[in-house]
Amino acid sequence: MNESVNERQARLGRNESVFRAVNDEIEALNQAFASVDEVEFGIVCECGDMSCAGQIQIQSAEYARVRTDPTLFLLIPGHEDLTVEVVVESDAGYAVVRKPSDTPAEKAANTWPRPST
């Protein structure tokens, strides 16, 4: 069946729009992959010593994962206080500690998420 000029133009326009959508997605992919790569950032040590100003380098996805559990804290290795917390991870350049389920843990959990001001 012969395709009319108008039908052909419409088809070509649809094709072009689909390809443009693909290119938009390729650009979005580049941005998404860049966000995976550019993830390491510095945070401060979350130990109990108020005079500690140590910093930890951590990937943002890791940070987000730890933050999903309000009883977990990120510390410089060696800054743990084993009388009030348990080390659950320690082989990534920082330690992840969990507060036991007593009063300090409840206090910790109750401060996250941080109340908006």
Next chain:
Amino acid sequence: MAEEHGTDHSTAGLSAERIGRNDAIFRQANERINEFADAQQPDEPAPFICECADPKCQEVVFIPLAEYATIREGPRLFWNVPGHEASSQGWAQVIETHDSYVVVVKIGPAGEVAEQLEGSADPATEAVEIELRFRRDEPQDEPV
């Protein structure tokens, strides 16, 4: 010489988490292409971007929308340009072979990550639950 994509060298050292995450990022892009193509010309094959684990791969293959929809029925299923399954570093098995693409199932921790990120609005950064040893990229002696 042109850089090869979709090979085992192109993703050497990537963690299982990163393999699964890369797939999920490609899947999200293809879902948007699918939505657009379905609205524009649902009876025509649409150009989709290879869903291998190599973030630099941008190979496009035309796939009928019905076939694409079948792949999307499984949260661990992806399509690759033939041969690009090697970029999954062993975390993928070919389960179907077509003329221009293969369907793979992601296995192990990479499969877990891909499944957890199905439907995620931000598969690049959304947290996943996976063992620590599968989250660390291995340092490379040479740039890949």
